[in-house]
Amino acid sequence: xxxxxxxxxxxxxxxxxxxxxxxxxxxxxxxxxxxxxxxxxxxxxxxxxxxxxxxxxxxxxxxxxxxxxxxxxxxxxxxxxxxxxxxxxxxxxxxxxxxxxxxxxxxxxxxxxxxxxxxxxxxxxxxxxxxxxxxxxxxxxxxxxxxxxxxxxxxxxxxxxxxxxxxxxxxxxxxxxxxxxxxxxxxxxxxxxxxxxxxxxxxxxxxxxxxxxxxxxxxxxxxxxxxxxxxxxxxxxxxxxxxxxxxxxxxxxxxxxxxxxxxxxxxxxxxxxxxxxxxxxxxxxxxxxxxxxxxxxxxxxxxxxxxxxxxxxxxxxxxxxxxxxxxxxxxxxxxxxxxxxxxxxxxx
Numbered sequence: 001x002x003x004x005x006x007x008x009x010x011x012x013x014x015x016x017x018x019x020x021x022x023x024x025x026x027x028x029x030x031x032x033x034x035x036x037x038x039x040x041x042x043x044x045x046x047x048x049x050x051x052x053x054x055x056x057x058x059x060x061x062x063x064x065x066x067x068x069x070x071x072x073x074x075x076x077x078x079x080x081x082x083x084x085x086x087x088x089x090x091x092x093x094x095x096x097x098x099x100x101x102x103x104x105x106x107x108x109x110x111x112x113x114x115x116x117x118x119x120x121x122x123x124x125x126x127x128x129x130x131x132x133x134x135x136x137x138x139x140x141x142x143x144x145x146x147x148x149x150x151x152x153x154x155x156x157x158x159x160x161x162x163x164x165x166x167x168x169x170x171x172x173x174x175x176x177x178x179x180x181x182x183x184x185x186x187x188x189x190x191x192x193x194x195x196x197x198x199x200x201x202x203x204x205x206x207x208x209x210x211x212x213x214x215x216x217x218x219x220x221x222x223x224x225x226x227x228x229x230x231x232x233x234x235x236x237x238x239x240x241x242x243x244x245x246x247x248x249x250x251x252x253x254x255x256x257x258x259x260x261x262x263x264x265x266x267x268x269x270x271x272x273x274x275x276x277x278x279x280x281x282x283x284x285x286x287x288x289x290x291x292x293x294x295x296x297x298x299x300x301x302x303x304x305x306x307x308x309x310x311x312x313x314x315x316x317x318x319x320x321x322x323x324x325x326x327x328x329x330x331x332x333x334x335x336x337x338x339x340x341x342x343x344x345x346x347x348x
Contacts, residue, residue, distance in 0.1 A: 018061040213260035228263035248287040270299035
């Protein structure tokens, strides 16, 4: 929703508020102040005064509502370009001027200034309450706007999270992944039963973890690290010494949280886009810095030629972090290393 559309919606609600406020400001005057006027022609004077009060209360509320909405949505005009002390003096001047006009009109119509102090006090009190009502209305609009924004961000986060889950499932359950894992498992059952058992456990951990985080916006960093280690162990069983990975400084003094599947996406990105041979070993390092509140993933660069991508990967991760934390992962790349720093989250 654009600023102009929010402003128009505020004005649409505002004129109804002005109408309600004016009625509440006018009816008590007829009931309590002019109750003796119910006899004869004096009733007309009471109704006239009530109508004057209604019109002036409506105009008063409308002027201050207009100023309030322009200020709230920072529309370009003379008032919003001024310093705060100029705005305060201007609002005070408008408040006093409108009240004095109303008092003067009342004296002119009644040709009686014996109760001018009482009239002035009553009018100032009425309109001070009107201003407070408009200020409360402004905070209502801001709260509604904030809730609307949070709702949009939550919906967007859910969409991005779903994309990430689908991408992770594609990466892990695609035919190549299953074929390689099962092929290594088949060979290892005969040649290395211990490795075969570890492959089964790692594959089970990965699938269980992905099911666990399907509906979560944040997960414990320790859980993500454990899942990433299982993920790398599976690839290690496939590539052997051609893949080297390290987990450095991952001892934590507090609980940290992270976007689900962040590490798996970064690991998959490194394996997918780099050549892995006996002469071109892929190195992946994961290290933690609690001081900087960053988790860093560094991989060596031996780029493949023309690797097709899905268009989700890092872009999806970038969007999810931006929505959830207001920060984006930092990407650094040179001819030898590709580095991604993702922000850690203290409280979910």
